[in-house]
Amino acid sequence: MSQVELIMPELGNEITEAQVDLWHKSVGDSVAEGEEILTITTPKVTMDLEAPATGTLTKILVEEDDIAAIGAVLAIIDR
Amino acid sequence: MPKSIHIDPSETRTRGVLDAASIQIHAYDRSISDEQSVRGDAELIEAYRHMLLLRAFESGIASLKATGSFGDLTYAYKGPAHLSIGQEAAAVGAAMALAPGDHIYGSHRSHSEFLAKGFSAIRRLGDNELTSIMEGHASGQLLRSVETHLSGATPTEMAENFLLLGFLAEIFMRANGFNGGMGGSMHAFFPPFGAYPNNAIVGASAGIATGAALWMKSEKRDSIAVSMLGDGSTGCGPVWEAMNFAGMAQFDHLWDTKGGLPVLFFFTNNFYAMGGQTNGETMAWDRLARIGSGFRADAFHAETVDGTNPLAVADAVSRQRAHLLEGRGPAILDIECYRFSGHSTTDVNAYRTKDEIAAWQAVDPIQSYRTSLIDAGLIEDAAAVEMERQTDALIQAVFRAAADPDVSPIVNIAQDPTLIGRKMFTHGSTPPAHAPSSPLIEPAKVVRIRQNAKKSRSGFDNDGALLSPLKAITLRDGLFEATLHHMLTDPRILIYGEECREWGGAFGVYRGLSELFPNDRVFNSPISEAAIVATAIGAAMEGARPVIELMYADFIGRAGDEIFNQLAKWQAMSDQSLSIPVVLRCSVGSKYGAQHSQDWSGLAAHIPGLKVVYPATPFDAKGLLSASIACDDPVVFFESQRLYDRVEQFQSAVPPEDYHIDIGIPDIKRIGSDVTILTIGPSLYPALEAAELLAAKRIEAEVIDARTLVPFDYDKIIKSLEKTGLLLIVSEACERGSFAMTLASNLTRFAFSVLNAAPHVLGSPNWIVPGADMEDTYFPQPADIVDTVMIDLINDQKHTQIGVRKWNDISLAKEGL
Known part of the structure; x- marks a missing residue:
């Protein structure tokens, strides 16, 4: 078993942070690689982030409405 | 970029051939007796009378421009005369196929298009509707003039005279013209008859008619919009943009109500764009109708039609109208005809031969049509001659009434100097008649x-x-x-x-x-x-x-x-x-x-x-x-x-509910007593930073955000200047010819008695905006604002310049900068 991190992606050269809007999954849920599990927003865009691996969502590190920097770890998936 | 439309490389990369639709040229082959059974004799004879009226009307204008007189009328008409003598069958034929609720958007050569559409609408509207339209226009004043000076035995006859007088008075820029004299020859129209603006800019009707059709589609109206264009307009980019817009695939794929826009691009093709010959010289196309192939496999149903025959034109427009109402729009018609008159009165036909003009005069639409009516027994020669005498007499009477200032008053600017100014804005706000459909989701x-x-x-x-x-x-x-x-x-x-x-x-x-x-x-x-x-x-x-x-x-x-x-x-x-x-x-x-x-x-x-x-x-x-x-x-x-990412720093909150701020009122963003800094747009923020730097020097700046440029209420600025006596205007626009300069010039006049120094404008320099890394050397920065206040307004000899603007404006101006 290994752990995979869900990272806040690069969103353009002027964007330094984004807001976690809505988790579509809870801790303990199974997720499939490519499945949209989280909605994030910047002032300009709303987008869904996909699970980077198939497994179980074991940790949510940034709660809804909180802001995370680009590159921050948002969640951990065990596979 | 809707995700519902998938672009599949295996499909797009497959070998194949694009087929183009065949484009019909002069396909019309009905006889007069065929037309008699479809339309009835009366409509066919009316078409002749309408063409006579158009010819007489434009001949009157031609005569006034060439000789200063027409019949027994002497009148110096100073406006334009872009005549379409020879093209009457195109205008009358189109109008025959249109319903009153169909709207034409005219070209700049549109007298005949307008009149023909009006005559056609009048024939189709009932007596009560006509009377109500005429009484409803200008409180019935134009109708009273018609009753007194032209009369009319029936509401239809009265309406025709109303149309002719309202239109000619507009061409003569009189107060009783359809547009109060504000439009003139190339901008006259009367919406109740479905005649929307004609347009002095070649090709401009294409986009406007397309937008009209867009709203007709949205409202699910049973009508079409017609863009009246000339062959020369096929060289105009905006016409191509409009045709593409009208044919956007989303109307068929993505809109709830499927179907293309109900717009007909009606090209009156007289082979010349002023003096440049479209066919053979200034255009790439060999036949105008071919441009339809540039858009879609159905070529927008394009056809080339004999524009010397009103019945061929009416037949083509009827068929295209049916396409449009079926949701198969847009459509293109290439109506080939010939302008006997010059482009304008200064045209000496340097670009075409007498032989060519004579060859087309031999197929004069009015004479040809008259012959076909006589041959078919619809009208006798003597009756045709009498009809022409009557239409000539009517047009002469209309010209006398339109030229007579007692009937058609001159717009008196001397008596009311801001009359035209008051036409620019209504300053009104018309609420919606009903609520929209519910949104797709909560x-x-x-x-x-x-x-x-x-x-x-x-x-x-x-x-x-x-x-x-x-x-x-x-x-x-x-x-x-x-x-x-x-x-x-x-x-x-x-x-x-x-x-x-x-x-x-x-x-x-x-x-x-x-x-x-x-x-x-x-x-x-x-x-x-x-x-x-x-x-x-x-x-x-x-x-x-x-x-x-x-x-x-x-x-x-x-x-x-x-x-x-x-x-x-x-x-x-x-x-x-x-x-x-x-x-x-x-x-x-x-x-x-x-x-x-x-x-x-x-x-x-x-x-x-x-x-x-x-x-x-x-x-x-x-x-x-x-x-x-x-x-x-x-x-x-x-x-x-x-x-875009600025949060609110001035008000305690941005209310969540709807509210309005009056357009035209500047707003004080920082109160001060020593200098007034008036900003346009984003310059507000560097001005506020500069105000803090100045405050450290014990200079309190009053910062006013213009918020709007037109209209503009100067009172608040004048009041501030009464307090400060010094004015700096900051804007990111380059300085030369900018609105900041207008403000400075006006405020110098309006507040001269309270000013202690000449107002100063700090804009961007008169060269290109540089890239990101050099922008702060270009747009006014807090340091530049401080420098300008200290050096140009306060004249503080001890101030050392901190910004980059180390140049002399007078020297730069000599270099064109």
């Missing part, structure tokens, strides 16, 4: 709306620190909320522009709207700035209130005619019989250099007829955009991209 389910609900309405947290744009309502959010309010409450609001739907506009102002509204209310346009603006104008003429977006203000150049000649002018040129409630949103960029960073608000302000708004705070942006959308006048609304 608004509270939209991510954007849910997030805004959680944001702080103030820009500061409890400790007084500025909040992140993710935590507080931004200027972008203010614009969104104003737009959303109107979209939810007013079915006339229509939003489009490049990337406006799924993307939410290139800068995310509309993010979330596409979840709430279908394509017929929010859609992506092509990269066609001319068509974006022109279609908005046409839709507005038909009752819509479009809110359109230009991604960058720098793209105003791509829609120059549409903004400056069309959007700005139709309210006044129509004597306010038309209202143009369009909001044109333009973002002012930065960081992308010379072609993406220019503040052109001064260009818009220079053109009479446009309200110009440029807010700098979330509170102002929301209230001013809402007021602009509610306003019946055209508004150009500038937004700085650098300010």
Whole structure:
């Protein structure tokens, strides 16, 4: 078993942070690689982030409405 | 970029051949007796009479221009005379096939198009409708003139005389003309008969008629819009933009009500664009109709039609009208005919031979049609001659009435010096008659709306620190909320522009709207700035209130005619019989250099007829955009991209509910007593920083945000100057010819007695906007503002310049800078 991190992606050269809007999954849920599990927003865009691996969502590190920097770890998936 | 349309490489990369539709040339082959059975004798004879009236009418104008007289009338007509003598069959044939609710948008050579459409509508409207239209126009005054000076045995006859007098009085720029004398020969129209603006700009009707058709489709009207064009207009980019816009595939694929726009591009092809020969010299096409193949496999049903025969034209227009009402639009007709008259009265036919003119005169549409009627036994020779005598006599009487100032009063500017000025704006606000359909989903389910609900309405947290744009309502959010309010409450609001739907506009102002509204209310346009603006104008003429977006203000150049000649002018040129409630949103960029960073608000302000708004705070942006959308006048609304993420720093909160800020009132953003700094757009923020630097020197600046350029209330600035005596105006537009210079010049006059120094303008230098890394050497910075106040206004000898502007304006001017 290994752990995979869900990272806040690069969103353009002027964007330094984004807001976690809505988790579509809870801790303990199974997720499939490519499945949209989280909605994030910047002032300009709303987008869904996909699970980077198939497994179980074991940790949510940034709660809804909180802001995370680009590159921050948002969640951990065990596979 | 709808995800529902999948682009499959295995399909797009498959070998194949594109087939083009066959285009019919002169396919009409009905006999007069065929037409008799379809149309009846009376309509066929009326077509002849209508052509005679058009010929006599334009011959009268030609005579006035050439000799100063017509029959027993002597009159110096000073206006234009773009005549279409020889082209009468095209105008009458088109009108025969159109219903009163079909709207034509004319060309600049449109006297005959207008009259023919009017005669056709009059034939189809009932007596009561005609009487009501005539009594309803100008409180029945024009009708009273007709009754007194021209009369008419029946309402139909009266209406024809009403049409002729109202139109000719307009050509003569008289107060009783259809447009109060504000339009003249190339801008005369009368909507109740389905004759919408003709247009002095070649090709301009294409985009406007397309927009009219867009709104006809939205309202599911059983009618079509016709763009009257000449062959020369096929060389105009905006005509191609309009045709592409009209044929957008989304109307068939993505709109709830499927089907193309009901617009007919009707090209009266007389083979010459003034003196340049379209066929063989200035165009690439061999037959005009071929341009239809440039768009779609059905070639927009294009056909070449014999424009010397009104029945061939009527047949073609009828068939195209049927295509359009079936949702198979748009359509193109190439109507070949010949202009016997010159382009204008200065035309000496240097570009064509007498033989050519004679060859076409041998197939004169009126003579040919008369012969065919006589041959078929519909009219006797003597009766035809008598009809011509009567139409000539009627036209002479109309000319006498239109020229007589007792019947047709001259517009008296000396008596009322601001009369024309008062036509520019209504300053009105017409509420919607009913609510729109419900949105596609509950608004509270939209991510954007849910997030805004959680944001702080103030820009500061409890400790007084500025909040992140993710935590507080931004200027972008203010614009969104104003737009959303109107979209939810007013079915006339229509939003489009490049990337406006799924993307939410290139800068995310509309993010979330596409979840709430279908394509017929929010859609992506092509990269066609001319068509974006022109279609908005046409839709507005038909009752819509479009809110359109230009991604960058720098793209105003791509829609120059549409903004400056069309959007700005139709309210006044129509004597306010038309209202143009369009909001044109333009973002002012930065960081992308010379072609993406220019503040052109001064260009818009220079053109009479446009309200110009440029807010700098979330509170102002929301209230001013809402007021602009509610306003019946055209508004150009500038937004700085650098300010989209600004949170509210001045008001305690941006109210969540809708509110309006009156357009035209500057706002004091910082109170001070020593110097007045008036800012336009984003210059507010460096001015506030400079004010703090000045405060450290014990100089208190009063900072006033212009907020709008047109209209502009000077009182607040004058009052401030009474206190401070010093004025600096800061703007990011380059200085030469800018609106800041206008403000400085006016305020020098208005407040001269209280000024202690000459007002100073600090704008951008008169060279290109540099790229991102050099921008702070270009746009006025706090240091530049401090320098200008200390050196130019206060004349503090001890001040050492801290900014980069170490140059001499007089020397630069000699270099063209």
